[in-house]
Structure formats: structure tokens, C-alpha cells
Amino acid sequence: MIAPQTIEQITNRIDIIDVVGEFVKLKKRGANYLGLCPFHNEKTPSFTVSPSKEIYKCFGCGKSGNTITFLMEHEKYSYAEALKWLAQRYNIEIQETEVSDETRTIQQAAESLHVLNNFAQKFFTEQLLQTEEGQSHALTYLEERGYDEKIITHFQLGYNPQSRNAFATAALQNQFNKEVLLKSGLLVERNPASSAGREELFDNYRGRIIFPIHNNTGKIIGFGARVIGKADRAPKYINTPENEIYIKSKILYGSYFARHSIDKNNECLLVEGYTDVISLHQAGIDNVVASGGTSLTTDQLRIVKKYTNNLTIIYDGDAAGVKAAMRGLDMALEEGLNVKLVLIPDNEDPDSYVKKVGADAFKSFIAANKKDFILFQLDVLLKEAGDDITKKKEAVNQVAESLSKLNRAEDFTRRQAYIHECAAALKIDESGLINLVNKFIHDKVAKEEKKQAAPISGLEETATAEEDKTALLFHPDEAQEKSVLRVLLEYGLNQWDDDHTIAQHIFKELEQFSFDNPDMAFLYNTYRNYYEMGLQPSAKTLLYNEDERIRSLVVNVTLFPFELSQRWDEKLENIQVSNVDNSSKDVAMSLSYFKLHKIKKMFEQNQQDIEKSTNWDETRQLMEVHRYLKGIEREITQQLGTVILK
Known part of the structure; x- marks a missing residue:
């Protein structure tokens, strides 16, 4: 285990904007930063990061936490691995205590796969560059394809020898677990004819060029393995099966190497294959990623959108390439991306074409041949329809449905321009196309509303509860409890007066009151x-507590979707709104409203008891309680200068 002193060093050095900004494109909004949530699909940013509180929260899906939990959730790291990642980033030497056998046995599968993949990459690279078989068979093939050693090393390419168990032998000798080896896809278990029923482990990628696949931090999460030369019966490519760290629909090959260039150029080039990416990088065009030959997914498009809104898709110019491009259109529009399309001519692909014409000519060709995606779709549909009335009607409907995906407020002008141009090309009335587009929008909204209103089955309800077990939702009546805990966490260690801290003042004021929400009561008592143990609890220290429940509660109590802009001080002359210490007033107000809320509930209960009472003495005592509560209420409201709560 990592020593507590090291953990303290790491948490003191953490810059949450620096770390989260590695994965999410953030923009400053007042005191906080805002971006598109990396944990769910959204068009309007609701993912908020507070540098002062060192926490993040998405007000769309409810995900929240600190820098460490962000890495654990986003990168599938264990707690220890997240700390080690941060330690490496901030050049902090890791000091570890003894690791128990129990801790070793419960290491997450994700961490094991990362370690195995790292070992495998080094093995394959060594086989490619330092063995006779690798150099004569694989390296020669790569060089003949036009790849130099610099680009081969950069992308960490490798080779799996033709021997049936070269990697299996090396992995087992290094004590890698059989279950993890099979899960990784690097090995397969088969029953050879000579084994008399005994299962053996064999290399799955033998005799193939190996392409490591990296996540956005450079960790290897899987591999692609290509046959050398033309494939006969065997598939041309074999890819890692899906596991805890490799989910194909959420991966863009080359994104780790391209992310800075995409951000700098404000454009992402999207191709299909590994070799397309590598060849373009070698030519100096490094803002390029690959979809891996599969249909584009929403998650892949969202990776692009972390860095830019401008996507240029470069596909082969054959019929298959055109269809592949068309499949990604609607999803790209829904994600708010500005999409252009370039089709490579003469039955070439980006890999072969850039080698044929050179880097400068390739760049010029891309710049000169970018086609607007919607207008490209329209052109294809019209050519297919010809003079066929039925097909033309289908084309109108398909174009209208695509245009309906541009349904954000900021897309209105853009959609109207498309409608004008498409109506002219289709030779139909513009108002008719507008009505058809609106119909698709309304139908989609109605469908979503119906889906949201549908009752949840017991099974779905259980699954939802399991997914959201750490997402804490508070009833409006509990706002006062949340407010008291907020001021306790933020100001508790400050002085209330010469003899008491704010925490001590709050404890004293709440002696006769309790929290109704069990989570709020738990956090207050914690x-x-x-505090009474002599520690110095605060929002920051509790934020890194080992108890996940405490961490989640702290985030939900302290982070709000809206912050008071510091520019109010500029707007309101002679009045300081934000740049002043309002902690005492904040505490007093929070306590007063908390008490008023509790007294209101006491009134309601007392009134019910009076109505039910059949004994005069009991009724008289209840009336005394009523007057007593009224007196407290009047005193508090006079201090607040407000009206009694209804």
C-alpha cells in the first residue's frame, strides 16, 4: 500500500483543472470550469469543475468526485494506480507500506490487464527489432510498405513470432495469470491433436504485425494484429476482445498521439485503419485518428469533440467508403460537430495515397476537396433517385430527418441555410421542407417524453438503483440541512468569536435539533x-476520505450548478457582493432557516396531536408547546427580517 505521507504529498500537489483538462475540454465560467461530461452523452455542457473546492460534478448524470475518483472512473484505474499516475505526473517518489495477501488478491482486473499489455508490447517490440525472424520477416515488410524505424518506434509496433507459443511461454514464465492472459485475447486455449485431451495455451497473434492501442493517457488497452502480406483464409486483422479496459465502441486509434495536434489545428481527420493513421503521421499530418474499420459510434464522436468541433472524414472513394461515411452522418450532427467529407480517388486509401502523392499534395487535396456532409448526402441521394418519384420522395424524407438532428438553439441559422439550399436542389417548396423537418423534431421529442413517462419495471428499477447508488439526490425540503452542512464544511475551522470556532457554534445551536435525511445526519456526525477527536475536518480533507459515501456527500453538499459571478462587484457600485467575507452571515442565515424549517414541521406535528387529543391536560400542554414554538419562530424571523415560512 502507498504510505499515508505519500498520499498527503500527492493530494497537496493536485491541480484538478490540470488533470481533468487532460481528458475534457474545459472553459472557464466564473469561478468554475465547464465542459461536456465524459461519463454520459450531452450536447449542452453540465460538467462543472471547481478548482477552489477541488471537485467535479455533472449536473446532468450526477457523477461527482475529486481528482483521484475521476481517474478511477474515467480510466478504470484502481485507487493505488490513480495515485501512482498522479505521483508520476508531479514527480513525487512513491513510498509504500507492506502489501497484504488480501490486497494482492483483490487487485482489479483492469490493473492486471494494463500490466500485462505493457509487458506484451515490450515483448512484441523486442521481437520485431531485435530478433532475426522479426527483422527479416516483419521489419522488412514494414519498410517495404514505406514505414521508417522512427514511426515504428513512435507507435510501438511489434511482431508476434510464428512459433505457436513464444509469447505464452514468456508470459507464463513472468507469472501472469492464465485467466487474465485469456481475457486479454493474447492467448487462446486449444486441444492439440497430440495432447490426448490436455488443453494448451497458444499465441493468438502468431506471425502477425502488432499494433498497440492506447487510451488517452498512453496506457496500452489492447492490440490489433495484422497478417503479413495478403490474407488467404485467415482474417486480415484480429483485435483484442472486449474486456474491462478495451471497449471497441469507445476507442479511436491514435487519439493519444493526435490529441494535442487536433486541439492546435482545431480539426480532427478521421480515417478507417491503423496504417492510414501511421502513414499520415509519418508525413507530418498528425491530427488524425482511426475508427478501426467499424461504423462510427457516439462515444467515438464524443472523443473528437473533447478537442474540436470540426471533423473531416477521409474514406476510400469506392461504394463501401461512401456508405461508411453516410452511416456516421446523423450521429455527428446530433453531437454538434461540423462535418466535412473527403473521398480518396483512384481506388486508393489514405495510406497509399499519401505515399503516392506526398505530404504537401495530400494536404492540398484534402483542403480543396472537402465536401459539406449534408450536401454530399443530398448529392448521393439525388443521383441514386434519378427520375424515380418514389426514390426522390425517400430522399426528401432522409434529408429532412438528417436536418432535424440540428435541433440545438445555436444550430438554427445553420439549419435554415441548409433547408434553403436543399429545397432548391430537390426542387421543392422551402416551407414544405421546413414543416417536414419540424415534424421529425416534434416526433422525436414526443417519443422521448413518452419513454420518460413510461413506468419502470422492477428489474430496470433495481438496475438503475445499482448504477446510481453513489449519486445522492436531495428532496427540496432538505435544502436547509444541506445548507448547514455546507457552511460547516466550508467555514467550520474559522473563528465565530474570541472563544469559539464556527463548528463549535453550529454544534451548540443544533443541540435541540436533528437531521431528517440519514445521509445528512451521517455526514454531520462524521x-x-x-472534530472532537482533535482533527481538522474540512471539505478538502473529507474529499479524500477513504469512505466513498463521505466523498460523494461532500461533493453533493458543496458544489452547485451556479456560482455568484465576481463581476457583480463591478456592476453594483459601492456594494461588495462577492469579494467580501460573508461567512458569519452565511452561517447565521443557514442556521436560522434550518431551525425555521424544523419548527414548521414541529408545528404540523403538534397541530395533529392537538386535533387527536381527548384529554384536557394533554391538550393544554400541547397548546403551551405551540406558544413556545411561536416565540422561537418570531425571534428567528425578527433576526432575519423576513416573514414566517409557509
């Missing part, structure tokens, strides 16, 4: 216990 804070008080730590």
Missing part, C-alpha cells in the same frame, strides 16, 4: 466526531 464531521463532529473528527
